[in-house]
Amino acid sequence: MAVDRVRERAVFAADPRQSRGRLVAEPPSPSRNDFRRDCDRIIHSTAFRRLAHKTQVFVFHEGDHFRTRLTHTLEVAQIARSLARALGLDEDLSEALALAHDLGHPPFGHAGERALDHCLAGFGGFDHNAQALRVVTVLERRYARFDGLNLTWETLEGLVKHNGPLTDRDGRGIGRYRERGVPPAILEYQDRQDLELWSYASAEAQVAALADDIAYDAHDIDDGLRADLFSIDDIATVPVIGVWLDEIGRDHDVLDPTRQAHELIRRVITRMIEDVIAESGRRLAALAPKSADDIRHASAPVIVFSAAMEDADKAIKGFLYPRMYRHPRVDRIMSDAQRVVRDLFDHYTRSSSDLPAEWRDGFPETDELGRMRRIADYIAGMTDRYAIIEHERFFERTPELR
Numbered sequence: 001m002a003v004d005r006v007r008e009r010a011v012f013a014a015d016p017r018q019s020r021g022r023l024v025a026e027p028p029s030p031s032r033n034d035f036r037r038d039c040d041r042i043i044h045s046t047a048f049r050r051l052a053h054k055t056q057v058f059v060f061h062e063g064d065h066f067r068t069r070l071t072h073t074l075e076v077a078q079i080a081r082s083l084a085r086a087l088g089l090d091e092d093l094s095e096a097l098a099l100a101h102d103l104g105h106p107p108f109g110h111a112g113e114r115a116l117d118h119c120l121a122g123f124g125g126f127d128h129n130a131q132a133l134r135v136v137t138v139l140e141r142r143y144a145r146f147d148g149l150n151l152t153w154e155t156l157e158g159l160v161k162h163n164g165p166l167t168d169r170d171g172r173g174i175g176r177y178r179e180r181g182v183p184p185a186i187l188e189y190q191d192r193q194d195l196e197l198w199s200y201a202s203a204e205a206q207v208a209a210l211a212d213d214i215a216y217d218a219h220d221i222d223d224g225l226r227a228d229l230f231s232i233d234d235i236a237t238v239p240v241i242g243v244w245l246d247e248i249g250r251d252h253d254v255l256d257p258t259r260q261a262h263e264l265i266r267r268v269i270t271r272m273i274e275d276v277i278a279e280s281g282r283r284l285a286a287l288a289p290k291s292a293d294d295i296r297h298a299s300a301p302v303i304v305f306s307a308a309m310e311d312a313d314k315a316i317k318g319f320l321y322p323r324m325y326r327h328p329r330v331d332r333i334m335s336d337a338q339r340v341v342r343d344l345f346d347h348y349t350r351s352s353s354d355l356p357a358e359w360r361d362g363f364p365e366t367d368e369l370g371r372m373r374r375i376a377d378y379i380a381g382m383t384d385r386y387a388i389i390e391h392e393r394f395f396e397r398t399p400e401l402r
Helices: 034-043 046-053 069-087 091-100 109-119 128-139 153-161 184-190 203-226 239-251 257-287 292-296 307-325 328-350 368-380 384-394
Strands: none
Touching: 034 091, 034 153, 046 069, 046 128, 046 384, 069 091, 069 203, 069 257, 091 153, 091 203, 109 328, 109 368, 128 153, 128 184, 128 368, 153 203, 203 257, 203 292, 203 307, 239 257, 239 307, 257 307, 328 368, 328 384
């Protein structure tokens, strides 16, 4: 199947005309469907703009060409649109979910998330997926009639469940939530609007999740090579990468290392997209869904890698983990970044008067959980640079993060 072929809308695609609607009813737009409006609201949100200055792997002053949360998000959106188009799914919903999936990340990427999770250990912890839901339902304040962005049920459902169900039918946490339970922010919203946490999300949400995986593999290889954390010869030891590099060598007699790396990244993205389309097509043909709800109520996800490509994905991530995410240089910087976040959290718990005026307004002084959550919300919204500036304001020594 050609990736760029525009297919007729599948019967199991999410349909904006049949959306379950928004928590606060709004009149329809004369020029945009509901899922397109969700995309536009996300793009124009403050949290989306902040992604430009939030760490993916490398902090901002290590170089202008490394990915940020924003460039990662745009790459995920492009891949999600390609997959949705080829599978006859709703491109706008897939794009909305790709655009929103990282809105809950704090400064300094996963290091900042680990630090906030530690700080909130006695208060339900910190989960960036739950925080993304909190951003789009509570923290964005752009509209006169409601807090948040008032996104459609389908977008909120996909944002929360793009990696699969969170609970069983009886509401007990499953998977990563089995031991710790579902994050409080998700349960709080669930009391307002049932997102059916026990079911899978739409095919469009599953597309966004796979697009995230593909983008991670491709751009982390690219950034790791650019940062000299490993070489082409090093990553050629990953079997599937070695095969693709051999293909490049046969197709192009002599390439400089930069062009060779870019040719490799193109193959990573293209082959993974082609694999998802082929394997998902087989699963969809076997399931024969007649509606979007048939996808939700299936016993397994339908948008997936083949077994061979899933093994390749694991091998790539297995290579990158020790050589990139746990590289001594990256590890040291991220350790310092965690300290910045923990220091700020400790400071604001002692001196809430140092919070900006809009964050002090209605500050829940007598509600310990509410106070901790308010402080975490504030810090999670910071960019890397602002977190460093705030740390320098309150502490004599701030890590250089270099």
